[in-house]
Amino acid sequence: MRTIAVVNQKGGCGKTITSINLSAFLAREQRRVLLIDMDPQGHATLGLLTDAAASPLTMYEVFVGGPGGHPTVLRDVIRPVRDNLDIASADVRLSAIPERLAGLAGRENILSHAMAGIRDRYDYVIVDCPPNVGLLTFNALKACTEAIVPMDPSFFSLHGIGKLLETFEVLEKETGHEIAARVLVTLYSGRSPFVKAVVDELRLHLAGRYFETVVRYSVKLAEAASHGIPIADYCTHCVGFEDYRALAAEVLVQEVGWPKPERIAVNGHAIAAPGDDAVPLAGMPTVTSRDVMFTLEASDAESVQLAGDFNGWTPDGSEMELTDGVWKKVVKLPPGRYRYRYVIDGRWQSDPLNAVVEPSAYGGDDSILVVNEEVIT
Numbered sequence: 001m002r003t004i005a006v007v008n009q010k011g012g013c014g015k016t017i018t019s020i021n022l023s024a025f026l027a028r029e030q031r032r033v034l035l036i037d038m039d040p041q042g043h044a045t046l047g048l049l050t051d052a053a054a055s056p057l058t059m060y061e062v063f064v065g066g067p068g069g070h071p072t073v074l075r076d077v078i079r080p081v082r083d084n085l086d087i088a089s090a091d092v093r094l095s096a097i098p099e100r101l102a103g104l105a106g107r108e109n110i111l112s113h114a115m116a117g118i119r120d121r122y123d124y125v126i127v128d129c130p131p132n133v134g135l136l137t138f139n140a141l142k143a144c145t146e147a148i149v150p151m152d153p154s155f156f157s158l159h160g161i162g163k164l165l166e167t168f169e170v171l172e173k174e175t176g177h178e179i180a181a182r183v184l185v186t187l188y189s190g191r192s193p194f195v196k197a198v199v200d201e202l203r204l205h206l207a208g209r210y211f212e213t214v215v216r217y218s219v220k221l222a223e224a225a226s227h228g229i230p231i232a233d234y235c236t237h238c239v240g241f242e243d244y245r246a247l248a249a250e251v252l253v254q255e256v257g258w259p260k261p262e263r264i265a266v267n268g269h270a271i272a273a274p275g276d277d278a279v280p281l282a283g284m285p286t287v288t289s290r291d292v293m294f295t296l297e298a299s300d301a302e303s304v305q306l307a308g309d310f311n312g313w314t315p316d317g318s319e320m321e322l323t324d325g326v327w328k329k330v331v332k333l334p335p336g337r338y339r340y341r342y343v344i345d346g347r348w349q350s351d352p353l354n355a356v357v358e359p360s361a362y363g364g365d366d367s368i369l370v371v372n373e374e375v376i377t
Helices: 015-028 059-064 092-100 107-116 135-143 155-175 193-205 219-226 239-252
Strands: 002-006 033-037 078-082 085-088 124-128 146-151 180-188 210-216 264-266 269-271 283-287 292-297 304-308 321-323 326-331 336-344 347-349 357-359 365-371
Touching: 002 015, 002 135, 015 033, 015 085, 015 124, 015 146, 015 180, 015 219, 015 239, 059 092, 059 107, 092 135, 107 135, 135 155, 146 155, 155 180, 155 193, 180 193, 193 210, 210 239, 210 357, 219 239, 292 336, 304 326
Parallel strands: 002 124, 002 146, 033 085, 033 124, 146 180, 180 210
Antiparallel strands: 078 085, 264 269, 283 292, 292 326, 304 336, 321 326, 336 347, 336 365, 357 365
């Protein structure tokens, strides 16, 4: 069971929206998911349950016990949302927990003990944390082995990320509990040089500790939450749907044995998933010790070109060659991080088999390729 805390001491950065929609997309991939609402505001509960007020037991009872002081286990407060997705709801009474449990030995481990009782029921437990680093957040961090840190691209957020990562380091030093944390850029507009500069600064200083997926601003995400449903069930043709689906794909690829993509339709052309051969017929770019091979199966296309920041985004002169129904092109690239797209019969298209994308300043998504130093030397 993977346990992931969605945490940031700053409010308004997309923690709850991320918790709701990541949980929903993981559930769509046949993963059994429990979303635990640890925020006294109860927004994750409101974002998934339209009748949240009718919940007789919440996470408050898990911490302090039910009526008459009778112990309450996590199973008692879990409510089904839809197939493969459950929620343990919260309400404003959670805000009283730090004072109620002041001086109680082991109070920082209550959630860990509670989650031990449901370990066999779920593949993922996502914990939506409150916007502060107090007892409730500390419980979540002690109970989880991974953390997603949503960050809106602003100066104050960039400064706060450093402080939060310091908190993780203190937690490990004091308790021996290690958390694998990655930053997720949210509320991305991409319209100003400053926003892009913040994202570049983040990636410069947090190499390997951020998600390639960037969640763009979308009013549809807020609309979906107001209706008590995730974006996957509200609007499938918006950037919010695309971005949280991509985030779920990034989370899933960390699983051992996660299956490769099935056939995907791209602009009317059938794109095959890579096979199990050492060099796939068509799939993600293949990095060798000498170069990078880009492959795309689109046998009905009359022409396919490759464009990216490595060739000045100029498709002319970068035509791919068709061999047995597969378009191929070999490019020599030094170590680095690259954006690219395919141009299929004049239509610009991100790589359908590469879940790692970023919004382009000119619209749509660019696919991302990272060539590591150790691979090509």
